Amino acid sequence: xxxxxxxxxxxxxxxxxxxxxxxxxxxxxxxxxxxxxxxxxxxxxxxxxxxxxxxxxxxxxxxxxxxxxxxxxxxxxxxxxxxxxxxxxxxxxxxxxxxxxxxxxxxxxxxxxxxxxxxxxxxxxxxxxxxxxxxxxxxxxxxxxxxxxxxxxxxxxxxxxxxxxxxxxxxxxxxxxxxxxxxxxxxxxxxxxxxxxxxxxxxxxxxxxxxxxxxxxxxxxxxxxxxxxxxxxxxxxxxxxxxxxxxxxxx
Amino acid sequence: xxxxxxxxxxxxxxxxxxxxxxxxxxxxxxxxxxxxxxxxxxxxxxxxxxxxxxxxxxxxxxxxxxxxxxxxxxxxxxxxxxxxxxxxxxxxxxxxxxxxxxxxxxxxxxxxxxxxxxxxxxxxxxxxxxxxxxxxxxxxxxxxxxxxxxxxxxxxxxxxxxxxxxxxxxxxxxxxxxxxxxxxxxxxxxxxxxxxxxxxxxxxxxxxxxxxxxxxxxxxxxxxxxxxxxxxxxxxxxxxxxx
Numbered sequence: 423x424x425x426x427x428x429x430x431x432x433x434x435x436x437x438x439x440x441x442x443x444x445x446x447x448x449x450x451x452x453x454x455x456x457x458x459x460x461x462x463x464x465x466x467x468x469x470x471x472x473x474x475x476x477x478x479x480x481x482x483x484x485x486x487x488x489x490x491x492x493x494x495x496x497x498x499x500x501x502x503x504x505x506x507x508x509x510x511x512x513x514x515x516x517x518x519x520x521x522x523x524x525x526x527x528x529x530x531x532x533x534x535x536x537x538x539x540x541x542x543x544x545x546x547x548x549x550x551x552x553x554x555x556x557x558x559x560x561x562x563x564x565x566x567x568x569x570x571x572x573x574x575x576x577x578x579x580x581x582x583x584x585x586x587x588x589x590x591x592x593x594x595x596x597x598x599x600x601x602x603x604x605x606x607x608x609x610x611x612x613x614x615x616x617x618x619x620x621x622x623x624x625x626x627x628x629x630x631x632x633x634x635x636x637x638x639x640x641x642x643x644x645x646x647x648x649x650x651x652x653x654x655x656x657x658x659x660x661x662x663x664x665x666x667x668x669x670x671x672x673x
Numbered sequence: 674x675x676x677x678x679x680x681x682x683x684x685x686x687x688x689x690x691x692x693x694x695x696x697x698x699x700x701x702x703x704x705x706x707x708x709x710x711x712x713x714x715x716x717x718x719x720x721x722x723x724x725x726x727x728x729x730x731x732x733x734x735x736x737x738x739x740x741x742x743x744x745x746x747x748x749x750x751x752x753x754x755x756x757x758x759x760x761x762x763x764x765x766x767x768x769x770x771x772x773x774x775x776x777x778x779x780x781x782x783x784x785x786x787x788x789x790x791x792x793x794x795x796x797x798x799x800x801x802x803x804x805x806x807x808x809x810x811x812x813x814x815x816x817x818x819x820x821x822x823x824x825x826x827x828x829x830x831x832x833x834x835x836x837x838x839x840x841x842x843x844x845x846x847x848x849x850x851x852x853x854x855x856x857x858x859x860x861x862x863x864x865x866x867x868x869x870x871x872x873x874x875x876x877x878x879x880x881x882x883x884x885x886x887x888x889x890x891x892x893x894x895x896x897x898x899x900x901x902x903x904x905x906x907x908x909x910x911x912x913x914x915x916x
Contacts, residue, residue, distance in 0.1 A: 475826045480753065506832030516827035519845040528841070529831040578827070585832060 423450040426589065426619045427472065432486035434467050436479065441467045444486065445645040447638060449589075454611065454620040456634030456651065458627055460667070463640040465623040466513075469591045472621070473508040474501055490589075506533055509582030509618075513594035515574035517567030518581075522549075522558050525566040525577055529585040544584055551614070552580035553606040571598045579607065583614075590614065591621045596629065608633055627668050631655050639664045737802050738809060738855055745813035750839055763814075770807035777804040805858050812854020816847040856905070 427449040434442040442464045449455050457465050470476040471488055474495060488495050490507070498504045506529065518525050526545045535541060545562070549555040554576040558569070566577050575598045582590060592611075596604040611620060611633060624630050630637050631651060638648040639661070647654065647661045659665050666672055744762075752759040777800055820843050828838045 473830055475830055478822065478826060478829065480755070502832045502834055505830055508830075510827075510830035512823060512827060512830075514823070516821075516823045518824070518828065518842055520841065528828075528833070532831065532833050532837050581831060 423453070425449070426451040426491065428487075428489040428492075429468075430487045430489070432468070432471065432488060433484070434464070434471060434476070435483045437481045441643050442471075443643040445640075445643075446486075447645060447648050449619060449621065450636075451619055452615055452617075453635040454615055454622055454633050456630030456637040457621060457623045457640060458625070458630050458637060458667070459640035459646075460625075460672070462642070464643040465640055466593055468640075469510065469593055469621060469623060472589070473505050473510050473591060475505070475510070477501075502532075506585045507588045509585065509587035509590040511575075511579050511582050511590070511592045511595045513597050515571060515578045515598055517565075517569075517574055520566060521563050522566045522569070522577060523562040526580050526584045529581065533585060545580075548580040548583045549577075551583055551610050552576040553603060553610065554580060572600055572603055575599050576603065576607070587618060589619045589621065591623070593623045594625060595622075596624070596626065604629075627655075639667060641667070733801050734805070734859065737805050740802075741806050741809035741855075742813050742851065744806075745810050745817060746839060746844075748810075749814055749817040750835065750843065766807045766810050769803070770811050801862070805862055808858040808861070809855050812858065813847075813851050816850035816854060817843060819850055820846045 425448045429448070430446050431444045432442050432446070433440065433444045445464075445468075457468065459465055467476065470479075471484060472490075472495070476482055476484065484496070490498075490504070495504060518528065520528060523545055526548050527541045530541060530544055535544075546555060546559075549558065554573060557573060558564075558577075566574065569577060575595065579592075579595065590611075595607070599607065608629070611622075614620065622630065622633060634651045636648060637651045637654040639646045639654065639659075641663060647659060647664045649660065653659060654664060655668055657665070659668075663672075748759060748762060752762075824842050824846055825838055828842045833841075
């Protein structure tokens with residue numbers, strides 16, 4: 423399997439607080455890697471390092487390396503181009519003050535795409551992938567921020583898919599989405615796996631079990647264990663704390 | 674008497690008093706406005722001084738607003754708050770904003786009128802800009818800071834450049850708050866200007882007739898301007914409500 427992302431001895435500090443304590447692992451191409459762990463374990467920080475949005479938090483320091491296709495992401499000068507290669511879905515929907523159509527067309531436009539027909543095709547495809555097309559196809563010009571919470575989150579997913587990323591980072595994407603829609607999006611993720619690598623941060627261990635090829639368990643900034651999902655969710659994972667977490671003994 | 678009744682009666686009395694003052698003012702002032710002196714800037718009374726000032730203030734005001742918004746965005750979006758540039762500029766603005774407005778008037782009169790060769794327009798412009806700019810910059814800065822970091826992160830995560838994030842996301846989100854701050858700054862300036870104009874005319878001009886000052890007329894104009902400002906502010910807030 424080809425390595426897509428290689429994380430080596432990654433340490434992150436927010437001022438004096440250490441969020442990641444030197445973690446190392448690989449992410450393979452076209453896999454879904456589930457990342458589970460209780461709050462404050464460094465999951466979101468890890469995603470923000472990968473798409474370099476951690477740079478907006480003042481007073482943070484990053485040590486170690488994260489390589490994307492063998493290239494250190496911090497050596498990449500075109501950071502906007504890097505971020506277009508990585509789609510990001512945040513836990514709560516962030517409504518951009520634009521119409522539904524413009525929300526999805528925003529990233530392709532910033533990348534220079536101007537042809538209406540191409541944009542129309544992208545908007546429809548992404549909204550369908552995010553299981554939102556049927557609900558909004560007749561009101562694409564209305565404000566995205568006026569949609570319900572669950573619809574806005576699906577719009578966020580459509581937006582993340584609009585620039586055809588190589589990697590899709592999902593950070594607790596189902597918090598604001600109802601169970602039925604969650605299942606529909608999960609089905610979409612299974613098909614998207616053929617086109618991209620997916621990092622799925624989730625507090626729902628059963629979601630990781632359903633979707634992920636491999637699962638990583640993080641705790642207090644440490645990577646406790648990473649292995650095939652079947653192994654992690656078996657009765658004999660390598661670490662006792664992993665077993666305790668997935669069986670609900672803590673967290 | 675119950676406390677609620679006392680409060681209710683007090684409010685009713687105050688409302689009645691305000692209504693009486695407004696009625697008196699309008700009954701005195703409408704005739705002045707109707708006499709055609711509304712657009713006659715040659716009348717040397719408080720109203721014409723006010724009108725002359727307003728004519729000059731509008732272009733200066735627009736320039737000052739654009740300038741202050743640009744400075745605020747530069748400070749908040751392009752400079753790190755820990756940088757020495759940010760610290761120096763922000764502190765100077767804070768000091769300027771905290772100076773009582775009257776001192777700007779004295780400064781304007783002393784420095785721009787007595788000590789320089791500037792014409793009247795520049796005297797007005799420089800004094801006014803000095804008075805308004807620090808307040809509008811600070812209010813715009815607060816509006817920009819009020820935009821949640823997640824909005825920026827979401828836009829940057831899509832590969833947007835800084836200018837895209839500012840124009841398409843931060844500015845629209847902050848717009849209503851920016852405008853509210855600007856309207857407050859304008860209202861404050863109008864209120865102070867009105868007081869100074871009234872005092873100036875009263876002390877400098879000898880009355881030739883019974884009531885040459887037309888203060889009620891000036892008050893009507895100020896009230897209408899305040900009303901217009903309030904309506905415009907509400908309209909903009911309604912039009913820019915993204916949530």
